[in-house]
Amino acid sequence: MKNFWKSGDPFIWVTGGALTFSLLMIGGLLFLIMAKGLGFFWSSDIAEVKLKDGSKLLGQITAREKIPQPGAPPGTPKRYRIQLQIGNRDIYGLDFRWVNEEEIAKIDYPRNAVLLERREWGNMYGFIKEIREGEVVVAQENEESWIALKDLLPRTQGIYKTIKRIGKKDIGAINYKIEGLRLDIRKLELQAGDQTSMQANIKSLEDQIEVQKKLYRNKESELASLYEKLAEDKIIVSTIDGREKEMSIGAIVRAYRPNDMSLLNKALLYISKVWEFVSGEPRESNTEGGIFPAIFGTVMMVLIMSIVVLPFGVLAALYLREYAKHGSLLRIVRICVNNLAGVPSIVFGIFGLGFFIYAIGGTIDNIFYSEALPTPTFGTGGIIWASLTLALLTVPVVIVATEEGLAAVPRAIREGSFALGATKFETIWRIVIPSAMPAILTGLILAIARATGEVAPLMITGVVKLAPELPIDGHFPFIHLERKFMHLGFHIYDVGFQSPNVEAAKPMVYATTLLLILIVVFLNLAAIIIRNRLRKRYATSAF
């Protein structure tokens, strides 16, 4: 035994234990997010749960857990309960219900149970009773109705798409024009000058507004007729407890019968759901539908940030490494720059708010957008300010990585260049920077990875829960840097913690989390791989 302790092996194993525990935590975390995130898109079968008291429930089983029995003597048999997503929020009020297993008499999977994904009120579980076109009953029995529904669904979805397009594109364009004209009028009013010509100008602008308003009314009536058409086709669904619900087929996003689907069909459904998730618009205060605007916002913000951070970071690194005089001052500056990477992101956020938004944005508003005041244009959070804040946050990362790369370029290469008569700048531009490119790239990727996952500074510099418009659209000047935007990380925080129905939103958050982690891990892996290659390259080229 003495030997056992003396060998030191137990201690070594304890250190190994610490490492193992860390690895297990990472593995467990990734596994958890994968399982929960990927499971979100899989449509499990609809269970019909008969309870012992005779009542029935219909829904998808989402979880099973042990019932805590505080105070029970040891050896008490364990009891379990299952969580059922019963949907039909408009009827039951709650999406989920816990059922004790001992109360269950039987679980069936009826073939004709249907799941309707709706634009509002979440999923509906039930059986189709009737399909109507206007007042005409098209189909009545379950099977027949299902076929009729499948026929009607593409048509109504087509109408819905048209409505969306008109509402968003056409009416959006008209509103945008009216707003622009209104601001033009305000601008004229603010200008001092010749009263009569000003009045005439205003008059003509007002006429233009009238024209646009007329267009608006036309579009509106077009919309109204489309809405009427959409409401014509109706479906009557009976729930498991015998209640009937009549609704427009236009309110349905997707209808399927999971119990009647082959594995292949389910896989196809899975893919279509994943596609909807990454390309669709959010519904029901972000708890359903897709997260396209968040992906778009994240990507665009990161792009703007990269455009800013790359040249500035490289410039600063070039100065520090190639031009600055070596000495203790430079050392101090270098330490300061390094340490800025460790300053909390919220500090950068509050700086962004005070400096970019209030100081710079406020000034821009006063000079260029005074006609819109007191509504701020640049004097409030926007994608440009968020990007600049993150650029400031990540510039030390780029500087440090670039400096490392510049330092790693072998002296011999430089001296060779000088020997051939190149000036210092030529050497840097043609020889040093290309050799240091992988390092610069690594820095940029690390900066992007950090920016993608950062949320705290964005929360106060321009991220919103739901942005009505993307920062890029068809209206001049096409890129609207002052607009607020959505972000994947903030989406997680907001949907997970601020939404009214957290339980129903959780799967969505897991899916978003998975996506975010995939992006970040991918970027980091890329950086690590580039860095390793770089090391190898210099290891061989150092002759």
Next chain:
Amino acid sequence: MTALPKLKDNKRAAFDAFSLKRRRLVDKAARIVITLGGISIILSILAILVFITLEVYPLWEAAKAELAGRFELNKPLGISSPLANLASVPDFPILGVGVDEYRQIGFVITKDGLVDFISLKDGNTLKQVPLKKIEGKKITSSLGSLDNQKYTLGTDDGYILPVEINFKVSFNDNEEKVIEPELVEGEPIKVDALTLTHVAYKALDDDTKGIAAVTSDGRLVFLLEQTTRPLVEGEKKEVSKYDLTPELKGSIVTAIALDQFLDNLYVGTKRGELHHWDIRDKANPKLVEVIDATENPETAITALGFIIGDRSLIVGDETGNVSTWFQVEDKTSPIGRRLKKAHVLSSHNGLVTAVASSPRDRGLISADSKGGIILNYSTSERKLLELQGEGYPIKALAFAPKADGAVAVDERGTFYDWRIENPHPEINLKALFGKVWYEGYSKPEYVWQSTGGTDDFEPKFSLTPLAYGTFKGTFYALLFAIPLAILGAICVSQFMHPSLKNIIKPVIEIMAALPTVVLGFLAGLWMAPLIEKMVPAVFMMPLVLTIMTLVAVFLWRFLPKSVRGRFKDGTELLLLIPVFILGIQICLWLNQPVESLLLGGDFKAWLFDKLGLQYDQRNALIVGFAMGFAVIPIIFTISDDALSNVPKHLISGSLALGATRWQTAIKVVLPTASAGIFSAIMIGFGRVVGETMIVLMATGNTPIMDWSIFNGFRALSANIAVEIPEAPHGGTLYRVLFLAALLLFLVTFLVNTGAEIVRMRLRKKYAQL
């Protein structure tokens, strides 16, 4: 040298010379651009600190005042020469003073029943309005409201008259502001037959009015007028009058104050006693206590008043002391509360003649008999400003309605109009970091509460509970992270084959890149409810896992050498993965038996009964795990670097002398690398201190001060994220949040710099070894 120029080709040579010149120019330009650009980028990064400091700085700026106007009041008073020229002023003619909200028109109320409106631009009388309902009577006492728009006047024949002074604002054709003063007189109420020397009047609503007054023969009367509206007949007024004189026991009343709830009547006497009547039971005013309120006995209380909200009483005395008092819970008192002196403010040189409180905050001004006026802030006891008149007693004093100015009249009839700039009166070091006695609290406390429901809510900006929360979170996170990270680093750097190390290191580095919002989300929504169910298992885990590890080593040593030899260095440690999974499962199995056998079946109930601790679902334990998870990779990577770079000859030497691997690691490698490990911990500390999303999502964000691992906290960083969207630009909250950010900046910056310096020294040391 580029290609050699052919000598006969002159053009070519000229071209080359030009090109060389151009190249030199480009080189020079690039040098300038890069140098300037580099310096400006670095400066602008460092400017963050400067900018944040500039945003914080106005908090410390003292209030500023400027004498905007000074007039002689003889003309409005109908006196030919200035009052100052009169030999003596036996009967000073001015009782009240005030100003409108734009500080353009001031007014004085005279003893003859006139209200004079004075333009503050030139001191000319704009309008002189006689009080019609008490025509011919002399006014003998007056009391103004907080915004000095309402006055209560007492007359020489025992009446009181409530007066309202309104300023109507309109715009003329040139869009200029026109302010029209207007006097609205209420109904006079008969209080007594004799002259009223002091009055106080508050209306609870239209139907209940309370009046306290002192008569010229020294009686103290309290009058309650209640109007009832029976269904059948019209209004019925019921007046009850109470003579409180006997309870004064012969003291002479020098000041009275009645609160707006008609709950308390305070009376100050010549002997310096403060009498407190509880008048909540309207039929039975009860003397609750008599307090010796002045510092020296037998010094008279000369002024009483209320801070905004009518809950804090201002007491000014003969020797120039000013203090504020409010009721504090006390079981020994018959009404359950007792009046306590909460704040002592800076004192005057002479007798306190008047006090007026700010209509915006807890500030107050007090004036003395030597013409001095002091602006104090009650809660923080900060002396903001000292104004000086011309050396004569100030007779009447009022705050401007927007608290941006003050007006006063001195004994010689000089009217002063001061403009005051006082944006952040409530802040001083004590208010931010010390214990502050807020109104309604039983003792001084650290409180953060930035917004409240009511108008007279007082924001409480103590950063102490937030800093406490930050350090609590940091403590638990590091408690979890340091052992795991450092032991892991020792393992990877000393006992592991490089091929395995090359896989494990990137994995842990990727762990560092996980967005904290993800960790926060998992901690708050997945882990918190899960751990709530199995706290005992969580606390058993370290023990069980260590035991399992030791058992595993023990068994390992019984394996035949041939089997053991197949494992490369360190790979055998991966055998622990299944062991740990089993161990965690065992903990989960043990959870319920342990809970029912040792903890009475319910952990939370046990915790509360035995230790008096509350269990919050989102607590420091959860944050410790999540933030620990976030910093393990950082501490791990830096420690590993330090440990791996210990010169190999040291290790070889140690092993050659017969030390075991463990002895070498712990006695040779660890001491050599200890500075590096220390710097790793510091950098980890820096990261945890500023972490925002995890603490925001995984704690309840309640600013409490409690070390218990089972409840939440609010950290500085999360507090900024929560409050800054609501903070108006340039306001006190905004600047205090910037101060919080500055603190975070400085702490992390200093810690990181320290760590960096330690690491640089270490590198040098390694190079020398």
